Amino acid sequence: MKIVLATSNKGKIREIKAFLEGFDVVGFDELMTPFDIDETGATFKENALIKARAVHEALEDKNAIVLSDDSGISVPLLGGEPGIYSARYAGIGANDKDNLAKLIATLSARGVAQTPAFYTAAIALATPWGEFSVHGWMHGHAINEARGENGFGYDPMFIPEGYTTTLGEMDAQSKRDISHRTRALKHAMTLLNTLKGNQ
Ligand SMILES: O=c1nc[nH]c2c1ncn2[C@H]1C[C@H](O)[C@@H](COP(=O)(O)OP(=O)(O)OP(=O)(O)O)O1
Numbered sequence: 680m681k682i683v684l685a686t687s688n689k690g691k692i693r694e695i696k697a698f699l700e701g702f703d704v705v706g707f708d709e710l711m712t713p714f715d716i717d718e719t720g721a722t723f724k725e726n727a728l729i730k731a732r733a734v735h736e737a738l739e740d741k742n743a744i745v746l747s748d749d750s751g752i753s754v755p756l757l758g759g760e761p762g763i764y765s766a767r768y769a770g771i772g773a774n775d776k777d778n779l780a781k782l783i784a785t786l787s788a789r790g791v792a793q794t795p796a797f798y799t800a801a802i803a804l805a806t807p808w809g810e811f812s813v814h815g816w817m818h819g820h821a822i823n824e825a826r827g828e829n830g831f832g833y834d835p836m837f838i839p840e841g842y843t844t845t846l847g848e849m850d851a852q853s854k855r856d857i858s859h860r861t862r863a864l865k866h867a868m869t870l871l872n873t874l875k876g877n878q
């Protein structure tokens with residue numbers, strides 16, 4: 680089963696490929712000139728579906744299975760920010776470092792050293808049998824400093840529930856055991872296996 684990933688994010692590609700070990704997984708940029716996809720949805724789910732659909736429409740092989748991921752970190756104290764705007768938190772074209780620095784600065788400006796936060800991942804599938812979406816979450820705390828170099832995005836400032844280290848300080852396998860992305864991918868695989876079994 681060939682799965683085309685509709686994402687340009689290297690951290691996501693690394694984690695999704697590790698989860699889908701044994702499957703034939705390719706990034707869409709290996710099959711075509713990568714293009715920007717406007718994430719105009721109001722939810723993670725809508726944006727994930729927009730990305731999966733855009734790549735499925737651009738592919739010659741309509742039998743391909745396209746998998747996308749729209750994700751982000753939400754801080755209830757900040758009214759859910761940055762949420763679906765996580766990749767654009769420090770402005771259009773901002774990188775992971777800029778976004779991380781902005782969230783740390785925002786917490787510090789409020790005098791907050793640690794506050795509850797959670798990651799959401801919406802995974803969408805565009806398949807020959809239709810479009811689907813599933814979610815996964817990881818709860819924990821956001822802190823007002825960066826610790827560790829592992830992972831990507833906001834990982835150096837996120838401590839998962841039940842842990843004392845940030846995801847930036849944890850190895851890839853440990854993050855994979857508990858992440859929002861893994862939880863969503865498990866649902867996606869259940870769905871794909873069922874659909875394929877019913878073909
Ligand atoms: O496990 C994670 N660990 C740390 N940070 C994370 C994670 N998961 C999402 N994030 C952050 C990164 C980015 O600021 C935003 C995703 O934004 P999002 O639009 O879904 O991805 P993106 O623009 O980087 O790539 P693409 O749209 O091509 O899939 O949330």
Ligand SMILES: [Mg+2]
Nearest residue numbers: 688718749766
């Ligand atoms: Mg994006």
